[in-house]
Amino acid sequence: MLDLAIVGGGPAGLTAGLYGTRGGLANVVMYEKGMPGGQITQSSEVENYPGVCKVVSGMELMECWPKQAMRFGLRHEMQEVVRVSRCEDIFLLTLDNGQTQKAKSVIIATGSTPKRAGFEGEEEFFGRGVSTCATCDGFFYKDKEVAVLGGGDTALEEALFLSKIAKRVYLIHRRDKFRAAPSTVQRVKSNPKIEFILNATVKKVYGDQMGVQGVIIQQNGQEIDLKVPGLFVFVGMQVNNEVIKQEDGSFLCEVNRWGEIVVDLRMQTSIPGLFGAGDVRSDASKQVVCAAGDGATAAISAINYLQARGEELKIC
Ligand SMILES: Cc1cc2nc3c(=O)[nH]c(=O)nc-3n(C[C@H](O)[C@H](O)[C@H](O)COP(=O)(O)OP(=O)(O)OC[C@H]3O[C@@H](n4cnc5c(N)ncnc54)[C@H](O)[C@@H]3O)c2cc1C
The missing domain is CATH 3.50.50.60 (FAD/NAD(P)-binding domain)
Structure with missing residues (x-):
């Protein structure tokens, strides 16, 4: 059983992994369906990440993040998480290879994807112009x-x-x-x-x-x-909340009218032990620096949650 499962390996997920492992959690896995780095790796110019003076590409900005997080024991599994559900006090992750994984706490950091504009021919010619x-x-x-x-x-x-x-x-x-x-x-x-x-x-x-x-x-x-x-x-972004959709169509935790995961200032959702971070959460500024900050906050909250509840969790 994992202490902490992180779903998504963008700035929020990677920072959560860094803070979670460096903060003492021994068994932390970050599930990322592609290469770690997130959507910013698609950007050609980033000039507003604090402390980085020259204009860099998103790929350059994210280059060291996985290396730094893994130095403290974060494990990356290149898997898509199909669903996160709850079983007594713990969480069950269903992976796209058919396997399941149990975790005591989960951080959802699945980010967002570009919206379609809805004009005629958009789908037909997507990837061909x-x-x-x-x-x-x-x-x-x-x-x-x-x-x-x-x-x-x-x-x-x-x-x-x-x-x-x-x-x-x-x-x-x-x-x-x-x-x-x-x-x-x-x-x-x-x-x-x-x-x-x-x-x-x-x-x-x-x-x-x-x-x-x-x-x-x-x-x-x-x-x-x-x-x-x-x-x-480039007409806006849509949150990736599929992973918290349950078989009956309901969401595992509270979401707002845009489908964003509702969190408090500690990134805590309506379900104890489940946290949201980055673009996927309510009121997000949808910027790399904010996603990273959310990831750190969510990991610190997960550590506090496990320290307070760890031994008394009902395990199915
Ligand atoms: C073209 C472009 C330019 C941008 N320019 C800037 C900029 O200049 N400055 C700035 O601050 N921000 C910029 N942004 C916004 C910034 O990229 C986002 O705010 C930031 O990446 C959000 O981080 P995140 O970790 O929340 O999510 P994301 O970066 O979206 O990462 C989420 C990750 O989760 C993975 N994932 C999703 N679902 C699953 C699943 N079910 N299982 C496993 N993995 C999953 C995805 O593959 C993805 O890697 C830009 C975005 C784009 C698209």
């Missing part, structure tokens, strides 16, 4: 024209990144004001390779077997046919 990752797919558009959809920090930062590769970047946004940080908006506005298409929405993408050939945009009641081979979509 429609993308949510400029770092992964930007190079395909070297010296070509490309479009970006969205008006937040991520959309603008990725438009800046793409402007270094592509010949021209069209930034499509449904308003004429941006939600991004003023300094980022300024950099985008002064970039001669980025052209704005404002108060506009994407109606559909079209193409053939080879991929996208163009984007139909609606602006002020008119349709624009933008002939570009790629569209990058």
